[in-house]
Amino acid sequence: MKEFDYIIIGGGCAGLSLAYELQINEKLKDKTLAIIELRTEYKKDKTWSFWKVADHNFDDCVKKNWENFSVNISNKMNHLNCASYPYQSIDSGLFYEKINKKLKENKNISFFKDINEINSKNSFIFNSVPLNKKDYQNLWQHFCGVEIETKTNFFDDEIFNLMDFDCEQRESVHFFYTLPYSKTKALVETTWLSKMNDSSQKDYDSQIKDYIENHLNLKNYKITYKEEGAIPLFYPTYKKEKNKINIGTAGGMTRLSTGYTFLNIQEHSKYICQNIENISNTKKFEIGKKYQYLDNIFLRVVKKNPKMMPDIFFKMFKSSPKTVIKFLSNKSNFFEDLSIILKMPKLTFIKALFY
Numbered sequence: 001m002k003e004f005d006y007i008i009i010g011g012g013c014a015g016l017s018l019a020y021e022l023q024i025n026e027k028l029k030d031k032t033l034a035i036i037e038l039r040t041e042y043k044k045d046k047t048w049s050f051w052k053v054a055d056h057n058f059d060d061c062v063k064k065n066w067e068n069f070s071v072n073i074s075n076k077m078n079h080l081n082c083a084s085y086p087y088q089s090i091d092s093g094l095f096y097e098k099i100n101k102k103l104k105e106n107k108n109i110s111f112f113k114d115i116n117e118i119n120s121k122n123s124f125i126f127n128s129v130p131l132n133k134k135d136y137q138n139l140w141q142h143f144c145g146v147e148i149e150t151k152t153n154f155f156d157d158e159i160f161n162l163m164d165f166d167c168e169q170r171e172s173v174h175f176f177y178t179l180p181y182s183k184t185k186a187l188v189e190t191t192w193l194s195k196m197n198d199s200s201q202k203d204y205d206s207q208i209k210d211y212i213e214n215h216l217n218l219k220n221y222k223i224t225y226k227e228e229g230a231i232p233l234f235y236p237t238y239k240k241e242k243n244k245i246n247i248g249t250a251g252g253m254t255r256l257s258t259g260y261t262f263l264n265i266q267e268h269s270k271y272i273c274q275n276i277e278n279i280s281n282t283k284k285f286e287i288g289k290k291y292q293y294l295d296n297i298f299l300r301v302v303k304k305n306p307k308m309m310p311d312i313f314f315k316m317f318k319s320s321p322k323t324v325i326k327f328l329s330n331k332s333n334f335f336e337d338l339s340i341i342l343k344m345p346k347l348t349f350i351k352a353l354f355y
């Protein structure tokens with residue numbers, strides 16, 4: 001059976017980002033790479049959005065950049081500017097196409113469906129396939145989004161709505177998210193933070209229909225695309241293996257308080273690429289311990305006090321947008337952290353330390 005220097009298990013966002021990074025930095029000229037991926041064809045299945053706080057390789061896959069956003073609860077709206085760190089949406093279809101085209105240029109890169117098709121004994125493995133365990137004790141960010149089109153101009157595409165909490169909370173945390181790609185096209189998403197043990201929250205289609213028709217007051221529209229997902233808001237536990245690194249969601253690249261993962265995956269890929277020659281002895285790449293600690297407290301508050309969360313999120317965005325964005329994107333300094341922490345209800349957060 002064929003052997004490879006490197007194996008990437010899972011050719012999704014993290015697997016392909018890493019393969020691309022290695023390829024463009026010429027790390028695969030004299031090394032071989034096998035990518036193990038189940039899917040038979042790549043098509044758009046996700047929209048990755050984030051504040052651009054760091055450079056990445058996929059500016060040409062960006063559908064749209066925004067420099068303004070809003071956050072609202074039932075009776076209050078906050079408009080914020082994010083020109084210093086624009087919010088970007090990446091079309092996964094364009095991302096897959098760009099990477100696969102590049103990877104085809106190198107004969108040292110091969111795709112397989114199953115790791116048993118090759119000899120993996122002496123390879124270094126990058127794994128992006130999470131353990132397949134449903135966990136109803138921890139929180140998930142689960143959501144469903146639809147792209148809609150209207151015949152006439154309807155949306156203001158200069159500003160996106162990050163969180164609209166003016167909706168049913170059902171003893172949980174729930175908000176809508178609207179990304180207007182143009183005056184006639186938008187992604188509208190219903191998002192829940194919950195343990196996913198209440199299947200009644202999954203009537204996503206009727207939630208979205210009701211929101212579009214009765215909240216946005218849009219009656220005449222066509223759904224052109226749909227995506228659904230659940231991001232674990234807890235880190236996977238794996239036993240340490242000498243010749244294996246977990247990447248992507250499986251590698252703890254999700255920021256637990258937000259679900260943002262894409263940009264962390266890009267930074268992790270760059271880190272691995274820089275250290276690839278000595279990868280077995282390289283220090284583990286992690287989201288900063290400070291954020292892990294603060295997010296852990298934050299999620300305890302979400303679990304215990306879901307009703308308070310719309311207000312808490314709203315208050316968080318009362319800080320300067322630049323500060324909040326840096327905090328949510330793991331780029332804040334001590335003083336910026338402090339300014340966010342001071343906006344939080346102190347007693348609730350102090351109690352959460354002891355749950």
Ligand SMILES: Cc1cc2nc3c(=O)[nH]c(=O)nc-3n(C[C@H](O)[C@H](O)[C@H](O)COP(=O)(O)OP(=O)(O)OC[C@H]3O[C@@H](n4cnc5c(N)ncnc54)[C@H](O)[C@@H]3O)c2cc1C
Pocket residue numbers: 009010011012013014015036037038039045046047048049050113128129227228229230231247248249250259260261262263265
């Ligand atoms: C619908 C959706 C929208 C999201 N939106 C955002 C966003 O806006 N911003 C953000 O920062 N994050 C977002 N995320 C979170 C995160 O960025 C994505 O989940 C991202 O795709 C994670 O990358 P990954 O490589 O870890 O997982 P994936 O991209 O899911 O890749 C895993 C790959 O492994 C393959 N696979 C599975 N099982 C096997 C197996 N046994 N053998 C071989 N291959 C296998 C799968 O087919 C897949 O290609 C979103 C997640 C989802 C689900």
